Amino acid sequence: MPDTITITDDRTGKTVTVPIEGGVFPSSALRELDPSLYCYDPAYLSTASCKSAITFLDGDAGILRYGGYPIEQLAENSTYLEVAYLLLNGELPNKVELDTWVANVTNHTFIHENMRKRFVDGFHYNAHPMGMFISAVAALGTFYDGSKDIHDPAQRERQILRLIAKAPTLAAMAYRFSVGLPFNYPNNDLSYPANFINMMWKVGDYEVDPRLERAMEVLFILHADHEQNCGTTAMRVIGSSHADPYSSAAGAAAALYGPLHGGANEAVVRMLGEIGSIENVPAFVDSVKAGEGRLMGFGHRVYKNYDPRARIIKQAAYDVFEVTGKNPLLDIALALEETALSDPYFIDRKLYPNVDFYSGLIYQAMGFPVEMFTVLFAIPRMSGWLAHWQELLNDPAQKISRPRQWYSGPDERNYVDIANR
């Protein structure tokens, strides 16, 4: 069977045959038929906007790999900073490379005092931490002369280091401000996740529990990248205009903020709270089947199988609960999962738990308020966004993003004076 596709324009009888590679064919074939012919593909359901070597995702089989490495192996053996290096460089670092990379990131954890004293102090006392995070990421770029030198590889690398290193600092700063606590400076003797936990919670004597540190590491690894999702696509679209990486990352974070994307874990926790007890689970599932709402944390645009990240997070939840005590919502979540996975409604539609089903329970048990959940997603996703931004800038096939539209407005008409409208 030939690996080609032949398209015929029935209006003219013209045909064009193009290769199919990895299940993809170049839509530029259409322009060969007729330069004014376009595909209509709202939400990019069947459009690949780029070639990417960073993350592989097979939604039917429930497979996720960074640089070819299965997510399960990375979650078991790696660290977030090692994974960030892998995403950015395509290979795992050797010992020297890893030590240098970790030292360089650690060097950049502090932020300019004006960010804390003047910029952050300007927010309203009850500002949402995610709104603060998004604007702080954009503002950060104004502190660095080189931030706009995106074609200089050395400058690019420096901004990447800064954004990855400072993301936890900005996140913790937003949280501490929102609850009126003094800011904790980074402690560069700690690992990346331990430093974040320390900046979040340290009041007086405080030591980071290594089990929580590892759980945070695993959560950071699982959230580091997920190929062309809404936030990453926003990063690429903004980056394609050659905006600086701070502005692009702020835009990506803004896309992540929405409840259909990074905000679903918050909705899961609220839903479990509303269900209230295991006895209410069957009635709740019936109401979902009757179309009265969705089972939050279930279903995915790409995964039509168990989200591999959900399986790992479920295990991590038990590790965290050993330290924090069990989140009382866990039993409801388990009963809900069991009921749904044995119900033909969910089986037929291939609806399985996604990454958000259990992550909120961990965050809540660790003491994070629900407003911080999306910020917790944004910290590690920074490395994924930057890896895609870098790949975009190095890809000669990429140009400024500029989709076409299918115009559906009125035809030409004459201006009508306001008195006659």
Ligand code: CMC
């Ligand atoms: N509960 C009940 N029914 C559902 C659900 C759900 N969570 N998700 C999908 N369905 C049904 C839907 O009603 C439809 O049924 P029918 O064919 O009878 O009309 C069918 O399944 C297909 O749904 P869809 O809306 O066409 O699927 P989609 O790919 O457009 O939506 C989704 C994907 C994630 C938005 C959706 O599954 C959903 O709303 N899930 C709940 C929210 C959630 O957990 N979001 C986190 C996504 S993972 C994190 C991230 O990527 O940011």
